[in-house]
Amino acid sequence: MLSDHKLALFLAQKSIIKGNKGTLGLTIFIMSLVFVNSVFVSSLFLGLTNTINDQIINTVYGTVVIEPKKDEKFIDDVYSLKQKISRVPGVKGVSAQYIMGSVMSYKDKNGAWSVYSINPDDEVTVTTTHNFIIDGEYLSKLDENDILLGKEIAGGYGGDDESRSLGGVKTGDSIDVLFNNGVKRTYRVKGIFGVNFQRSDNIAYISQKEMTSVTGMEDKASQILIRTEDVGNEGQFIKQFLELGINEKIKPWQDYASMVKEITQSFDIISMLISGIGLFVAGVTIFIIIYMNTISKRRQIGISRAVGIKESVIINSYFIQALFIVMSGIIVGLLIVFYIVAPWFIAHPLDFPMGPVSLLILPENVFINAISLVIAASAAGLIPSMMAVRETIIESMWGD
Known part of the structure; x- marks a missing residue:
């Protein structure tokens, strides 16, 4: 058995060494491109999903959200509740927000947006909006006649929907705000922020x-945002909050990320389709290369069988050739991914509406793509070699 494997390896080695080097190099390069494409697409979609998740956590909800009890509009005794939460180990920040709908007007433009009230000193411990001021300044807790606008409201700062904005409000301008309770105020725009996430950039703060x-x-508050040190263990923190006697609704940030779930499902389908096409191309390429090789060496295969070389040895020799090609392609692909593609996207992330997106390359993802390519290419290499040994020795030697 061992001698058969050695003989198959010897035949494969001789075939590779004596074969056309240009064809071999081109086939390996094609395999590397198929591998790079599969890793790139899946890693790009993972990076995009990761960016959206980060934006939801960093600019909208934090990691855990407390909402009013069932059938109640507001959270009462907010100060006491914040004190309890802050004492839990691992809690980095707590920010209470009161949310009210409004109609904002500036010159001949108007529109409906939500106004969030915050204590800026608390808010900066939970969200990162204060790091994205593109004009003016962030709020302070003593501000009474000032408002902070997202760029989608202000307009003129490269928002996604300028037609629905106020048409170009600048820092220092005054806007009218009619709240849902009928109170009307005029505010000076203290600052404008843009986090490049439409959900966040459509918010105003006072x-x-x-x-x-x-x-x-x-x-009173409409919601209390909590930021924990780590993302992913929200369930443990929720359990601790419940043990403190908090009776309000407590939800992890994932409950607000339904949009991300839908996007992720779509990305998974697209990624599988693209990877499937790539694997098909790889399989067809290997099939053609091995098939042409068996056709050109048809007489040699017949002679080998005539002198006593087993059919399994011949099949294994072509299987080894296919395996060599695909493994070489994967190695070249890994070099391209980790030394060219990944560094480039780290230095030059793609500018998406939800923020800068880079590649998120996971080892298990790379492994799955590599194994899939090996299986597809190896199977494609076996088929023509098995076809070649089905012929009788006479047919192989004389082409009859």
Whole structure:
């Protein structure tokens, strides 16, 4: 058995060495491109999903959200609740927000947007919006007549839907805000931010002090955002919050990421289709190469069988050739991915509407793509070699 394997390896080695080097090199290059394409597509979609998740956590919800009890509009006794939450080990920040709908007007433009009241000192411990001020300044907790606008509201800063904006509000301009409770205020625009995530850039912020004067209510919130040190163990923190006696609804950020789930499912389908096409191309390429090789060496195969070389040895020799080609392609592909493609996208991330997107290359993803390519190419290499040994020795030697 061992001698058969050695003989198959010897025949494969001789065939590779004496074969056309240009054809061999081109086939290996094609395999490497198929591998790079599969890894690139899946890693790009993973990177895009990761960016959306980061934006949801960093600019909208934090990692855990507390909402009012069932059938209640607001969270009461907010200060006491924040104190409890802050004492839990692993909690980095807690920010209470009161949310109210409004109609904003500037010159001849108007539109409906939500206004969030925040304590800026708390908010910066949970979200990263303060790092994306593109004009003016961030709010302070003492501000009463100032407002912070997302670029989708202000307009003129490269938003995704300029037609629905206020048409180009600048820092220092005054806008009118009619709240849903009928209170109307005029605010000076203190700053404009743009995190490149439409959901976040359609928000306006005022201080808690100002919202209290608008609503006439104190120590109430529409939601409380919590930022934990690690992402992924929200369930453990929720359990601890419940043990503190918190009766409000407590949800992890994933409950608000339904959009991401739908996008991820679509990406998975697209990735499988593209990878499937790539594997088909790889299989066809290997099939053609091995098939042409068996055709050109038809008489040699017949002679080999006539002198006593087993059919399994001949099949294994072509299987080894196919395996050599695909493994060489994977090695070249790995070099391209980790030394050319990945560094390039780290230095030059793609600019998507939800933020800069780079590749997220996971080892298990690379492994799965490599194994899939090996299986597809090896199977394609076996078929023509098995076809070649089905012929009788006379037919192989004389072409009859």
